[in-house]
Amino acid sequence: MPRRHLEVADIYRDHGAAWRDANRGHVSLGQLKVMSAIESCRTAALGGHVARCENSACGHTVIAYNSCRNRHCPKCQGAAAREWMADRTAELLPVPYFHCVFTLPAEIGDIAYTNKAVIYDALFKASAETMLTIAADPRHLGAKIGITSVLHTWGSAMTHHPHVHMIVPGGGLSPDGTRWVTKKPDFFLPVRVLSALFRRLMLERLASAHKSGKLQFHGAHAALADAKAFAVFLKPLRRTRWFVYAKRPFGGPDAVLAYLARYTHRVAISNSRLVSADATGVTFKVKDYRIEGTRRYKTMTLDTGEFIRRVLIHVLPKGFHRIRHTGFLASGVKAANLATARQLLAAPEPARPEAGTEAHDTGPIPTCPCCGGRMHVIETFERHQTPRHWPSPASTAIRIDTS
Secondary structure, three states: OOOOOOOHHHHHHHHHHHHHHHOOOOOOHHHHHHHHHHHHOOOHHHOEEEEEEOOOOOOOEEEEEOOOOOOOOOOOHHHHHHHHHHHHHOOOOOOOEEEEEEEOOHHHHHHHOOOHHHHHHHHHHHHHHHHHHHHHOOOOOOOEOEEEEEEEEEOOOOOEEEEEEEEEEOOEEOOOOOOEEOOOOOOOOOHHHHHHHHHHHHHHHHHHHHHOOOOOOOHHHHHHHOHHHHHHHHHHHHOOOOOEEEEOOOOOHHHHHHHHHHHOOOOOOOHHHEEEEOOOOEEEEEEOOOOOOHHHEEEEEEOHHHHHHHHHOOOOOOOOOOEEEEEOOOOOOHHHHHHHHHHHOOOOOOOOOOOOOOEEOOEEOOEOOOOOOEEEEEEEEOOOOOOOOOOOOOOOOOOOOOO
């Protein structure tokens, strides 16, 4: 049997208890819940089902354990992304799509860690307002655009690096809703103009949040609780250029879907990036974006405790939405606006996704690896229960990985 790939769950199971003891009082309840979910994911602790090949001459039997479905779990994001993408397929328009990125300066990222809900929300709203405002200006586009925004809080080395990725159709609805407005096929909106407005709107939201007592400061930033000190802290940021990036348009709807599948349900580190781990360190793959070509791919080794800390600093506040739709894609008006856009673009109605195959909490039931026959569930069992049916010696008990 091939050797199973190293997982974040393995590192938590082997070294998580010692790390939690060493950091007692400094780990949030949310972080503890994420660790517990990842450690239990697709193990007997969550229950599961037994599936057997319906070919009586084969009878291959497998045990599949349930997934945790935690949005921070590396193993659960593949299935979640596929479900989300199936819903998005019907929303794509036959126009170029642009990829824009809005990044917070490092100074703001430093205070965002202890003010995640407030500052991440401000990042979403300021970046969306920037795009909608500039796009609505007749000097640039003069239309209402639609935006899908995705929050990422990490860089390749898992340091705290909050930024928003946007996927935006290259055009929009005219103010009266009677025309589809577009400009150059390979240019959307001026980056310098976007950067200046984003800076102003974000700083205004930060100042307002501070004035209303919504920001908290600890440790080296404790002095920023004072209004004058916070104003001094923000002043240099009013003169620097904030990073806003816009990529050339995608090749088509398939390319947009491929991109979204990679970004929407990404977590701080995937299991595929892990190389090795022991009590002293974890080695994983990183990408140096400053270097072009294959030389940008390297490995990094962190102390095991520091690795765990870096993964957990990206746990989002409970109930916080990391994917948001604004403009003509806002939930309350999306269906009507997409219908109007398709009519104006003379685009056909999208095909609806077909019904899937038999599925359980572990994902779709696969075909038999022995004979290709159909597998069907013969038993389900609850958390910590022992299944009545066990695989025969010729079969294998496995955890089906659908990510």
